[in-house]
Amino acid sequence: MSLMKNVWVFSDKQDILAEICAGAHQLGERVTALLIGNQSTADEVIKAGADHVYLMGELDGSRMVEDFLPTIEKLVEDHKPELIIFGNTKRGKLMAGRLAAKRGTSVLADVIEFAEDGTCKRRVYGGAAISTIKSNAEVAIATVGSGVFGPQSLDESRQGTTEKVEFIPADSKIKCLERRAKGSVTVNLTAAKRVVAVGRGFAEKEDLKMAEELAELIGAEIACTRPIAEGLDWLPRERYVGVSGVMFKPDLYIALGISGQIQHMVGCNQSKTIIAINKDKAAPIFKQVDYGIVGDLYKVLPTLIEKLKAGK
Missing domain, CATH: 3.40.50.1220 (TPP-binding domain)
Known part of the structure; x- marks a missing residue:
């Protein structure tokens, strides 16, 4: 399979982001992570497989995950990666859909396999059939669920680079008023x-x-x-x-x-x-x-x- 030059990944869940980072190396020569977090989180993402990390800021104050979309839009427009993979979380799917709409394209949703010819496979009809799809967009946008790339391990010796980028505020009428910690989930x-x-x-x-x-x-x-x-x-x-x-x-x-x-x-x-x-x-x-x-x-x-x- 011929590798793409640049594959970007994003997820609002760190464990899923790490998994996709590792799996993305099957598709691209260089993997870049779009990260909501800090330098410590970036180091972990690099160990998982990212070659470069864009630090977009943290979820503090009234910021929500969706508020980082304008920042992602600017980065994508400036660098135009061949593929962006979003983790298939609720907010990941939302972000992928909104980014695709902004760019006048559609999402390769729920991808279970990336084929050598650039096509993707996804389940349809409740899993009863497999659909083969392909994006003709300049920047392909896909969502991938946990487990598609299989379990991954951290490489403590991996080296990568990080770059802080300016947070572009979102023009949103929705603000976060309160955050409550969710009960810890220990299962993977x-x-x-x-x-x-x-x-x-x-x-x-x-x-x-x-x-x-x-x-x-x-x-x-x-x-x-x-x-x-x-x-x-x-x-x-x-x-x-x-x-x-x-x-x-x-x-x-x-x-x-x-x-x-x-x-x-x-x-x-x-x-x-x-x-x-x-x-x-x-x-x-x-x-x-x-x-x-x-x-x-x-x-x-x-x-x-x-x-x-x-x-x-």
Whole structure:
């Protein structure tokens, strides 16, 4: 694949920015990060893969992420990178769309693969099909979700440059009046080697303790389907796997009480090994797994846990 000369990256989430920085080196000879943060943050982004960092300022006072758009617009107009990749967060998608509108182009949204001929692939129809798209714009703008480039590691020896740029105030009628710290999220599913995922096969929230015990025994992270996170609110959204959630490639994925709807499976179908436990032998998930157990998880799971404990 012939590399582009300049690829820029932006995300309002530092962990996603670091991941995209590392992955962007598969596409460009020089990776530049647009950073909302300070020098310490810039150093971490360089270790992740950035060759150059534009320090645009920090989120202080009444500033919001969107207020940095005029600064980004000026940088893009002055330097015209071949591609800008935005992290697929709520604000990342907003920024990408507004920048594209300003430049009279469109966004390559939810890209899952960048091909050698300059085209991109994205899932459509809830993950049931793959669409191939290409930008003819002078500056291509894309959004990429977490996990597309796979887990990345920091290179403590990497060297890069930083450059402070003037913040251009946004002409916005919306101001930030207050900031409240969100509860800390300690999970990073994209880096997990083993994952135990739970679905609606669990009748009560308290029953998830069985899945948590299994995960602890095998050194796995807990994940879930969308109804568990957004419908029942049993687990935080950061643990939701699917087309609009986390997409990753763990070595082992154990699905407990998950039917296997396409919207969920697109997030985990690249796993090296998939094991499913479901009492419905006609569940779609059994067509996509390496090993399947047809049985009531309330009977199978305690037995499995007991056997694992006995084997330790």
